[in-house]
């Protein structure tokens with residue numbers, strides 16, 4: 492049997508397909524950007540049909556680039572932007588509204604009113620999440636309340652809800668399967684992560700008919716087969732995980748205490764806490780890291796909404812760099828005497844602050860401040876925010892050992908300057924994965940292992956490779972002074988909202 496595995500990585504800004512060989516090496520890939528729509532302030536939407544079409548295109552192109560046929564692929568693994576909410580007609584597969592993206596804040600008032608009704612503790616106890624517009628549950632409620640006829644149709648059982656994985660599984664299998672996996676389900680605000688089931692009480696509070704929901708499977712499981720007409724032959728779908736959980740797997744963070752942080756549009760740090768569910772006292776999320784053979788492994792997660800997106804702002808908004816890779820060089824030229832801070836709260840602040848109303852702010856400008864100081868402040872903000880997350884997670888995980896090494900991946904991890912500053916600010920070693928496409932590798936491993944063509948978890952972990960280790964080298968006094976400046980900048984940005 493062939494041991495090639497294809498990973499579909501449907502992210503916030505693009506759809507990618509990556510073919511790995513039996514040695515778990517990338518042999519080909521393809522990528523298409525997807526359109527970002529901002530129809531109103533605070534709204535962010537994607538077109539589900541465009542997402543689907545780009546996925547079909549990149550799968551076909553990656554097979555061509557690899558000079559392989561569908562028959563050569565042992566299995567497909569899917570990983571995806573999480574929380575983004577799609578509703579479609581169960582019979583025709585037609586989307587009934589644009590997808591509401593995880594960054595969309597339109598449900599802030601719904602969250603506020605649930606909080607005012609005293610529901611936050613209940614949601615948090617059952618789902619490990621907070622009442623924030625980030626998660627799917629209030630997005631689905633908004634759709635049921637605002638799309639003409641949707642509630643009646645849903646109550647008649649004719650509507651499917653899903654995150655992007657479900658939508659893709661439905662389309663890939665020709666409408667035969669309506670499924671998701673535990674890592675995506677646990678981001679909806681509807682899934683009980685202790686009992687591992689959709690939660691009737693939460694569904695009732697949000698007014699969501701259970702018939703809308705997909706069945707929930709393990710991450711390595713049978714998710715159906717692609718219809719033969721799509722790629723020339725049926726390919727089994729054997730792995731599914733939300734992208735941050737897939738990156739945790741791809742970084743082989745399988746032991747309790749291991750941590751990874753992925754730097755893409757946003758930044759998401761996960762600390763594996765093992766089979767024990769740890770509740771945060773510092774506004775971190777408790778999430779399912781993976782569920783394999785019916786056994787749930789949990790993680791604490793810190794989510795930062797803006798990381799690489801701020802580098803895009805340097806490029807597209809300010810025009811002070813022409814490509815992302817120039818940011819590090821520019822930051823390196825900054826005047827060490829100047830203390831310029833940027834709090835990139837472009838869409839509010841995520842963990843540990845969860846301030847939906849905060850907006851970005853710059854502090855410490857002088858007549859001499861210029862593009863280099865701004866670029867440095869943007870890259871440093873990523874390091875400071877990671878530090879905030881690690882600080883909170885370590886306190887939540889008190890009494891246990893936390894690895895002193897942070898594994899990193901994602902597009903922005905390519906910046907040596909940023910990774911060195913990260914090591915300096917968090918005062919820990921930072922290991923950059925040899926394969927920056929760790930998310931895709933994680934999804935591919937789930938599928939390849941399930942297909943019995945890739946190694947088991949232990950061997951996979953042993954074969955994880957570091958491209959470079961960054962060691963802290965900043966003096967402690969300088970570090971403390973910089974951190975104090977950051978804390979002051981954040982406190983002046985928070986609205987209390």
Ligand SMILES: Nc1ncnc2c1ncn2[C@@H]1O[C@H](COP(=O)(O)OP(=O)(O)O)[C@@H](O)[C@H]1O
Nearest residue numbers: 502504755756799800802815816901902903906
């Ligand atoms: N060398 C670099 N230095 C700083 N930022 C970078 C660099 N390369 C890419 N980025 C940033 O990383 C992000 C892309 O990472 P990626 O993992 O592809 O994101 P996503 O999966 O969220 O679409 C972009 O926001 C880009 O600005």
Ligand SMILES: O=P(O)(O)OC[C@H](O)CO
Nearest residue numbers: 502503572573593755756
């Ligand atoms: O698509 P990314 O890489 O920006 O990841 C988005 C996250 O899954 C949102 O929770």
